Amino acid sequence: MSACSGAAAAAARRPLVSGIAGQVSVSGPRRTMASTAAATTKSKANANTKTSPLNPSDSHPHPHPAFTHAQSLLATANALAPHQQLATIRAFRHGQANFALPEFRTLGLRHFITRRRPRLVQFAEQRHVFSDFFPKHEDQINVEVHVAATAAAPDASADGQGHSDLVRIELGADVRPTQMMEPLKVCLQPYHEEVKKYTFVLVDGDMARPDWEMRSEQVLWMVKDIPLSAATATAPLPLPTTSAAVAAPGNSIGTLVVPYVPPHPTRGTGAHRILAFAFEQSDSTDIPATLPRGISLWELIQAHKLTPRGIHVWKAQWDASVSKVFTEVLNVKEPVFVTRPKIGRKGVDGLIENRYEGI
DSSP: OOOHHHHHHHHHOOEEOHHHTOOOEEEEEHHHHHHHHHHHHHHHHHHHHHHHHGGGSSSOOOHHHHHHHHHHHHHHHTTSSSGHHHHHHHHHHHHHTTTTTTHHHHHHHHIIIIIIIHHHHHHHHTTTTHTSSSSOOOOOOOEEEEEEGGGGTEEEESSSSOTTEEEEEEEBBBBGGGGSSSSSSSEOOOOOOOEEEEEOOOOOOEEETTTTTTEEEEEEEEEEEEEEEEETTOSOOOOOSSSHHHHHHSSSEEEEEEEOOOOOOOOOOOOOOEEEEEEEEOOOOOOOSOOTTTTTHHHHHHHHTOOOEEEEEEOOOOOOOOIIIIIIOOOSSSOOOOSSOEEEEETTEEEEEOTTTTO
């Protein structure tokens, strides 16, 4: 082989390098590999300098359809009404609702109407509350009653509003009179923005009258002129219970009409219905400063144009503490019934029969 042919063969086997100082060009397979590496390095540098593609201003001019759909869903979620936003619903469910805001009032009223009110109406119908005291109505405020945690009832549940010293009485619970010797704590939660006045009444619906040997309602506690709105309602309400509480200014709201007396179902009369009512007052409502405990609730509603707005019902039966209520609070001899007295109350639908032996 000649020298020229040998040089040509060697040149064919090695890549060609040509150029002047500072400029080198590579031909052959190595040129392809070098170009790929340079392109990869450049793309990584560009990726590090760009902002997140989640920013619409920096997104690709032709984004993927799935990304466009996700963006539209996010925009829709941000455009929801305040009471439909996840943060509002989460705060309401965890007991952090601020009823001064309209979104929480909407959620509270909706929850009350769809969840609690149907159960209240059903239970009141089963216990003949509407036929005994006033016609059927639609509650609009939530009524809760609490006892001290040291005297927690078996059918009571822990207060979910941050008051560890209170226990809520559940609807229809069987509560011993011993647990209600101290004044009950009442929570009234309306859902309207404006301030309205209410009257709270605690009633024993089946108190036996020794002179008649019949059952009739008895007012255990009454407070009138309670100013309430969704924003101002506190839990529990500082309602006056005795004349001493009324004499201490600034410590209570409302005007005391009938001082608190613990529920005291008489011996031999079975279970009594204990009822807590909230009545909305009208502009013409003028309840006297004092009223007898034996006043008919239906006559009270008609005479003073009260509108039932809330109710809570539970049961109580005689125990040893009832004797102390008669002798130390009421200063009367405790009546004892061998046979259960008849129900002679004149309710909304007239004279009713004895049909509550099993409550």
